[in-house]
Amino acid sequence: MARPAAASVALLLLSCVAAAAGTDRDALLAFKAGVTSDPTGALRSWNNDTGFCRWAGVNCSPAGRVTTLDVGSRRLAGMLSPAIADLAHLELLNLTDNAFSGAIPASLGRLGRLEWLSLCDNAFTGGIPAALRGLGNLTTAYLNANNLTGGVPAWLGAMPKLAILRLTKNSLSGRIPPSLANLTTVEHLYLDENLFEGEIPEGLASLPNLQFFTVNQNRLSGGIPPGFFNLSSLQALALANNAFHGELPPDTGAGWPNLFYLSLGGNRLTGRIPATLANATQLQFLSLANNCFTGQVPPEIGKLCPQSLHLSNNQLTATDAGGWEFLDNLTSCDALIEIFLDGNKLAGAMPSSMGASGSNSRC
Ligand SMILES: *[C@@H]1O[C@H](CO)[C@@H](O)[C@H](O)[C@H]1NC(C)=O
Ligand SMILES: *[C@@H]1O[C@H](CO)[C@@H](O)[C@H](O)[C@H]1NC(C)=O
Ligand SMILES: *[C@@H]1O[C@H](CO)[C@@H](O)[C@H](O)[C@H]1NC(C)=O
Ligand SMILES: *[C@@H]1O[C@H](CO)[C@@H](O)[C@H](O)[C@H]1NC(C)=O
Ligand SMILES: *[C@@H]1O[C@H](CO)[C@@H](O)[C@H](O)[C@H]1NC(C)=O
Ligand SMILES: *[C@@H]1O[C@H](CO)[C@@H](O)[C@H](O)[C@H]1NC(C)=O
Ligand SMILES: *[C@@H]1O[C@H](CO)[C@@H](O)[C@H](O)[C@H]1NC(C)=O
Numbered sequence: 001m002a003r004p005a006a007a008s009v010a011l012l013l014l015s016c017v018a019a020a021a022g023t024d025r026d027a028l029l030a031f032k033a034g035v036t037s038d039p040t041g042a043l044r045s046w047n048n049d050t051g052f053c054r055w056a057g058v059n060c061s062p063a064g065r066v067t068t069l070d071v072g073s074r075r076l077a078g079m080l081s082p083a084i085a086d087l088a089h090l091e092l093l094n095l096t097d098n099a100f101s102g103a104i105p106a107s108l109g110r111l112g113r114l115e116w117l118s119l120c121d122n123a124f125t126g127g128i129p130a131a132l133r134g135l136g137n138l139t140t141a142y143l144n145a146n147n148l149t150g151g152v153p154a155w156l157g158a159m160p161k162l163a164i165l166r167l168t169k170n171s172l173s174g175r176i177p178p179s180l181a182n183l184t185t186v187e188h189l190y191l192d193e194n195l196f197e198g199e200i201p202e203g204l205a206s207l208p209n210l211q212f213f214t215v216n217q218n219r220l221s222g223g224i225p226p227g228f229f230n231l232s233s234l235q236a237l238a239l240a241n242n243a244f245h246g247e248l249p250p251d252t253g254a255g256w257p258n259l260f261y262l263s264l265g266g267n268r269l270t271g272r273i274p275a276t277l278a279n280a281t282q283l284q285f286l287s288l289a290n291n292c293f294t295g296q297v298p299p300e301i302g303k304l305c306p307q308s309l310h311l312s313n314n315q316l317t318a319t320d321a322g323g324w325e326f327l328d329n330l331t332s333c334d335a336l337i338e339i340f341l342d343g344n345k346l347a348g349a350m351p352s353s354m355g356a357s358g359s360n361s362r363c
């Protein structure tokens with residue numbers, strides 16, 4: 001009697017697989033139905049002639065469930081069908097660089113196995129749906145370059161595996177939620193080119209794995225949280241074109257063994273450029289331009305030998321009597337590609353190519 005029982009179990013399993021696979025197929029067809037324009041014929045293979053696991057951009061598990069939908073840069077336009085959430089085994093959804101519009105469907109939050117999500121470079125509108133907090137396996141989220149509005153939801157801080165979050169180039173507003181300080185897994189946090197205001201929450205400077213933190217071009221203000229100067233995991237820190245004020249601490253640089261990119265331009269920073277910056281020995285790009293820094297450029301900055309040095313539009317001084325030593329120290333720097341010094345109070349034995357005029361109205 002064992003055989004019929006086994007057979008019926010097998011039959012039952014088969015019909016389950018078939019039903020689930022039918023769901024996946026229907027979900028893909030619903031996705032296709034949401035696409036109103038497919039000028040490159042990217043979804044032409046999506047028809048009854050072949051199994052859906054062989055449709056362009058689709059990959060399946062050995063069990064025949066869709067795990068990957070990868071249709072980036074196909075010039076697809078239309079709406080993202082909420083039925084996409086029926087692809088219960090989806091791990092990767094890549095819609096990068098298309099022309100999808102409308103809201104991000106809340107149903108996406110049902111994709112519990114999703115690890116990698118890119119909706120970037122589309123025309124999605126509306127807010128980041130609260131339902132997305134259901135994406136407990138998500139490690140990577142690219143939502144950048146859309147027309148998203150509203151705030152950054154506080155629950156993002158509770159995403160257990162998030163390592164890369166890119167929200168750049170939207171119209172997101174409000175404050176950066178302090179709860180992001182709970183994203184202990186996060187390595188890359190890109191918030192540039194939005195409408196964020198208020199201060200950077202101090203707790204972000206304690207994120208143990210943070211390597212890239214960029215908030216260029218927002219409306220942020222206040223001081224740079226002191227902890228950032230001791231965040232040794234940092235590789236890139238970009239705070240340019242906001243309204244940060246205050247001085248750089250006297251030991252700036254000593255806590256940055258891995259920092260190669262530092263962009264603080266276009267703020268209201270004051271005081272001297274600390275010689276200790278040269279302790280950040282990996283630094284290749286340094287911009288302090290368009291601030292209110294005063295005093296001489298420390299010779300150590302020349303010795304540091306970055307590829308790119310932007311100091312324009314401050315109140316830096318140099319005369320025949322001193323202040324040019326950093327340039328001497330730069331002359332033996334083969335790595336140097338560009339240097340900008342205009343709009344300071346540099347005078348005397350200055351190479352004419354570097355200009356010296358201009359005043360800085362922000363100080
Ligand atoms: C494709 O197959 C489904 C289910 O087998 C059927 O309902 C549908 O009409 C078919 N579509 C075309 C265009 O043949
Ligand atoms: C996603 O799509 C973009 C654009 O087509 C492509 O460059 C990228 O490699 C894709 N990424 C993954 C992980 O599939
Ligand atoms: C994460 O994925 C695993 C399978 O890969 C699944 O068992 C688990 O339920 C998922 N977590 C969530 C929160 O859905
Ligand atoms: C966002 O909206 C603005 C104006 O509302 C429009 O000019 C722009 O093209 C839109 N961007 C995207 C990526 O759709
Ligand atoms: C971080 O998470 C803990 C536990 O969920 C919570 O009590 C705390 O308020 C959170 N921190 C922030 C800054 O939101
Ligand atoms: C960085 O850490 C050192 C040693 O713990 C401490 O002396 C220094 O004040 C800290 N700097 C900042 C800016 O917090
Ligand atoms: C940092 O740089 C300063 C001046 O260049 C130097 O005196 C100091 O010893 C350095 N500190 C560390 C921790 O490397």
Ligand SMILES: *[C@@H]1O[C@H](CO)[C@@H](O)[C@H](O)[C@H]1NC(C)=O
Nearest residue numbers: 299300301303325326328329
């Ligand atoms: C800068 O260069 C001068 C002249 O070559 C040298 O005497 C001085 O020690 C250098 N300073 C630093 C900080 O390397």
